[in-house]
Amino acid sequence: MISVNKNAFPVVQDMVRNAEILGIKVHILKNGATVIDCGVMENGCYEAGLQFLKVSAGGLIEPSIILQPIADQLFSFVHLTVRHPIIACLGSQKAGWVIKRNNYFAMGSGPARALALKPKGTYKAIHYQDASDIAIIALEAETLPDVDICEYIAEKCDVKPSNLYALVAPTRSIVGSIQISGRIVTMVMHKLENMGYDTTNIFNAAGRSPVAPVKRTFEQAMGVTNDCNIYYGSVILFTKLYSDEFSTITSDNSKMYGYPFYELFRKANFDFVNIDTSLGFSPAELTVNDRTTGKSYHFGRLNDEILLKSFHATYEQV
Secondary structure, eight states, X not given: OOOHHHHHHHHXXXXXXXXXXXXXXXXXXXXXXXXXXXXXXXXXXXXXXXXXXXXXXXXXXXXXXXXXXXXXXXXXXXXXXXXXXXXXXXXXXXXXXXXXXXXEEEEEXXXXXXXXXXXXXXXXXXXXXXXXXXXXXXXXXXXXXXXXXXXXXXXXXXXXXXXXXXXXXXXXXXXXXXXHHTXXXXXXXXXXXXXXXXXXXXXXXXXXXXXXXXXXXXXXXXXXXXXXXXXXXXXXXXXXSOOGGGGGOSGGGSTTTTSOHHHHHHHTTTOGGGSOHHHHTOOSEEEEEETTTOOEEEEEOOOHHHHHHHHHOOOTTO
């Protein structure tokens, strides 16, 4: 059985060795836990974002940065191919662990989830659990975790704190932008999971999404990073069982479609509960290849007008 923690560990070791080159910083806490700042106090870089992304998926994706035009303007895109998408996406990269403790808040993803079984229902459905004495967690957070938070995570993973590695990037950072765009395939897998589709039928996947510009505030960053996937994110799935549910996954199925996410987020009092999930966690387009019949299906569309509006917005008037 593939161990997502052991598989991702060489990438973490590379990040530690090349921290200065990558624009990140390694902190060893008093309990021995390793915290890698990928954007809280450090700048990070494209390569740091790609390595963060690979770690979060248990080393089972191959990401790259490619320059492509949107309308007549050139932007960077994350492209990724996914091996073992059930394990990579649902078993590792899915942001399935909400960490709230002592005023600390983070969305937790990455290999450590497969040790702590966060959430248990996902691992029961995909028949996967990791076994490793090393735990690696990827945190989307505005601050770095302290000794107490790291001990809490290590305890849930049943590892020594000295064997815990926590990668941290806020949403409003270049690494944050890359890792959110790099979730494009996982978003689709998560939606299929929620629909009750048997995700074990998905045996290969690929995706791409633009890298969002870094904004001034968390709320603005949440808006533009979501817009990358909602209005210009593309996913290709290879399956052994086609379902009509695939046609409902793309963002243009939502009644909220057509507005920059920040505007919707602000009207919702910056509470995701008030956002239509058929928009907020959906790709712009989806292509499905059914191996059983040999047929290919395409749903959704790219929307450069809304995306460019989001990219260039400053929201100084808000």
